[in-house]
Amino acid sequence: MKLSSITFAGLLLALTPATVSAADGQKLVGTQLGTQCKDNLVLANAFDGDLTTCFYGLRTSDEYSRPWAGLDLGTKHVITRIGFAPSSESRSCSRLAIFQGANTEDFIDAIPIAMVPLEGPVPGQMYYIDVNVSRGFRYVRMVGAGGAQMNVAELEFYGNEGEGDDSQFFQITNLPTIAFNTPGMAQIVSKDDKHTGSQVYVISDDGTTLLSDNNATMKGRGNGSWAMEKKPFQIKFDKKKQILADAPAIAKKWTLINNHGDKTLMRNKIAFEMSRNAGMPYTSYCRFVDVVYNGEYEGTYQLCDQMEVNKNRVNITEMEPTDTEGEALTGGYFIEIDAYADQEVSWFRSNRNIPVTIKSPDEDEIVPAQSQYIENYFNTMLDALFSANFKDEENGYRKYLDLDSFLTYFLLGELTGNTDTFWSTYMTKERGSDKFVTGPVWDQDLAFDNDGRTFPVNDKSNFIYNYGSKADGMQNFVDRIIKQDPGAKQRLSFLWSTLRKHADFTPEYFNEKIDQWAQELDQSQKLNFTRWPILGQYVHQNPTVRYTYEAEVNAVKNYITKRFPKLDTLIGLVDVPDDSAVESVETDTDAPAEYYNLQGVRVPNPSAGLYIERRGNTARKVILK
Numbered sequence: 001m002k003l004s005s006i007t008f009a010g011l012l013l014a015l016t017p018a019t020v021s022a023a024d025g026q027k028l029v030g031t032q033l034g035t036q037c038k039d040n041l042v043l044a045n046a047f048d049g050d051l052t053t054c055f056y057g058l059r060t061s062d063e064y065s066r067p068w069a070g071l072d073l074g075t076k077h078v079i080t081r082i083g084f085a086p087s088s089e090s091r092s093c094s095r096l097a098i099f100q101g102a103n104t105e106d107f108i109d110a111i112p113i114a115m116v117p118l119e120g121p122v123p124g125q126m127y128y129i130d131v132n133v134s135r136g137f138r139y140v141r142m143v144g145a146g147g148a149q150m151n152v153a154e155l156e157f158y159g160n161e162g163e164g165d166d167s168q169f170f171q172i173t174n175l176p177t178i179a180f181n182t183p184g185m186a187q188i189v190s191k192d193d194k195h196t197g198s199q200v201y202v203i204s205d206d207g208t209t210l211l212s213d214n215n216a217t218m219k220g221r222g223n224g225s226w227a228m229e230k231k232p233f234q235i236k237f238d239k240k241k242q243i244l245a246d247a248p249a250i251a252k253k254w255t256l257i258n259n260h261g262d263k264t265l266m267r268n269k270i271a272f273e274m275s276r277n278a279g280m281p282y283t284s285y286c287r288f289v290d291v292v293y294n295g296e297y298e299g300t301y302q303l304c305d306q307m308e309v310n311k312n313r314v315n316i317t318e319m320e321p322t323d324t325e326g327e328a329l330t331g332g333y334f335i336e337i338d339a340y341a342d343q344e345v346s347w348f349r350s351n352r353n354i355p356v357t358i359k360s361p362d363e364d365e366i367v368p369a370q371s372q373y374i375e376n377y378f379n380t381m382l383d384a385l386f387s388a389n390f391k392d393e394e395n396g397y398r399k400y401l402d403l404d405s406f407l408t409y410f411l412l413g414e415l416t417g418n419t420d421t422f423w424s425t426y427m428t429k430e431r432g433s434d435k436f437v438t439g440p441v442w443d444q445d446l447a448f449d450n451d452g453r454t455f456p457v458n459d460k461s462n463f464i465y466n467y468g469s470k471a472d473g474m475q476n477f478v479d480r481i482i483k484q485d486p487g488a489k490q491r492l493s494f495l496w497s498t499l500r501k502h503a504d505f506t507p508e509y510f511n512e513k514i515d516q517w518a519q520e521l522d523q524s525q526k527l528n529f530t531r532w533p534i535l536g537q538y539v540h541q542n543p544t545v546r547y548t549y550e551a552e553v554n555a556v557k558n559y560i561t562k563r564f565p566k567l568d569t570l571i572g573l574v575d576v577p578d579d580s581a582v583e584s585v586e587t588d589t590d591a592p593a594e595y596y597n598l599q600g601v602r603v604p605n606p607s608a609g610l611y612i613e614r615r616g617n618t619a620r621k622v623i624l625k
């Protein structure tokens with residue numbers, strides 16, 4: 001419902017402070033626009049020059065609930081300054097409220113241009129914010145702060161008429177800002193609710209870079225995390241895009257992880273760093289961002305890859321529906337051993353009762369020959385694992401399961417203490433290969449001692465997978481390898497001992513990274529925990545609550561400090577060759593470089609981390625930054 005009336009310029013001028021200079025632009029007038037109000041607290045009250053009258057925008061329970069108030073300026077204007085006064089009753093109502101500029105009347109193309117800071121506005125007094133956005137906008141508005149009613153006594157916009165340019169945008173903190181608008185500001189209320197025709201804006205490089213997509217699809221995502229009040233989202237661009245300059249993939253789908261149960265906001269980030277440094281073939285891209293959702297600040301999120309087949313993601317052959325026989329039928333498949341598999345469309349329950357989701361080929365493209373093949377092949381692997389001669393290196397389960405990637409995945413699960421490690425386990429089977437490769441790691445909300453069911457992890461006498469929740473059948477699966485195959489146990493010690501010799505695989509290395517990330521997150525986490533005041537409250541499986549962000553971060557660091565020596569004991573350290581044992585001769589710089597992880601698996605598109613670089617006949621260890 002939209003209300004409008006004409007603003008009288010003379011009335012507004014009475015309130016303009018004497019300090020406003022010409023450079024600030026002139027005070028702008030226009031047609032008033034806004035949502036429904038409460039009682040007689042009408043929209044015009046926000047523009048009447050009277051600090052004692054206010055507009056009270058209603059926040060209703062329906063899906064189009066966000067209250068807002070603004071102006072149609074008639075023509076495009078570059079906004080230089082915004083003034084507003086919270087009503088005398090309510091200061092908190094306006095904290096984190098977003099101001100937007102747009103060039104369509106329905107604000108579908110709205111971009112944030114300013115935000116009300118945490119400190120500053122005083123109830124019943126004008127507060128001014130300088131705006132440094134170079135694009136011209138015809139429509140401007142203030143949207144009610146996330147989760148709060150809107151109660152504003154006065155609202156003023158200053159600026160100069162003109163188209164402006166796209167050289168400067170507003171970035172909420174030092175982190176990139178991702179803002180998205182769904183048609184009609186419809187809320188994403190169910191996980192499967194797809195909002196096509198959404199607009200997405202990614203603002204980075206201190207506001208100097210803008211990526212936009214005006215026909216994106218926004219939807220919810222996640223399993224346990226979808227149930228939380230701060231929602232996780234998936235972005236699907238109209239066309240493949242590189243979302244930020246440091247993202248390796250060019251892709252349509254990207255995920256915004258909410259990290260709501262993880263009050264450090266960085267458990268996934270830490271685990272991904274460990275995965276990269278352990279030489280896993282692929283680890284998701286990961287970047288902290290601020291999110292604005294239909295004009296509301298929604299907090300700190302983690303921008304990650306969609307878990308999918310892509311040259312710079314899960315890098316296996318993408319199958320066609322016509323790949324139904326011969327070698328073409330043998331891959332590539334991307335599957336997930338998944339306790340939630342029965343909620344998916346494309347899944348099977350294997351022998352040994354293990355539920356498996358088929359991620360690729362996609363559920364709407366896979367053909368029966370393919371789903372039958374991968375189910376049968378998974379069962380072949382299980383039959384080998386549970387056969388009498390399963391330990392046989394040639395003909396046992398190792399013929400079908402790549403041991404090193406499984407063991408490295410296992411080690412990462414133990415290092416992070418992630419109780420979801422075998423609740424959800426990804427695997428790939430590439431075309432022409434006999435073996436399932438385990439990974440990538442994903443979903444680390446409960447890692448680093450964030451699960452009340454297993455806290456404190458370092459006090460447990462055995463590996464954490466014994467205590468964590470697992471998909472059906474996975475206790476026996478892991479036991480068979482870790483407890484019943486001495487050769488695998490020996491290999492586990494070798495892999496752990498090898499990693500432990502590297503400078504980037506120590507408690508000191510990771511704890512220093514954590515300090516850097518806490519610094520990077522500092523501005524944003526303060527906004528996040530104002531939007532979601534959950535410090536000191538139990539969320540999801542939190543084992544304990546702490547009252548500051550710093551205390552949450554320190555708990556993770558303390559866990560890591562203890563976890564490394566604990567695993568040294570549980571796994572057992574063995575002698576491994578020094579790094580210098582890798583044969584190193586004169587580098588043949590003319591030969592093309594190929595990169596291998598420390599398990600000797602070729603990595604086609606290496607991200608940062610430690611690798612073996614081969615050029616022609618030479619090999620050396622290198623750290624890629």
Ligand code: CA
Nearest residue numbers: 045050053153
């Ligand atoms: Ca007023």
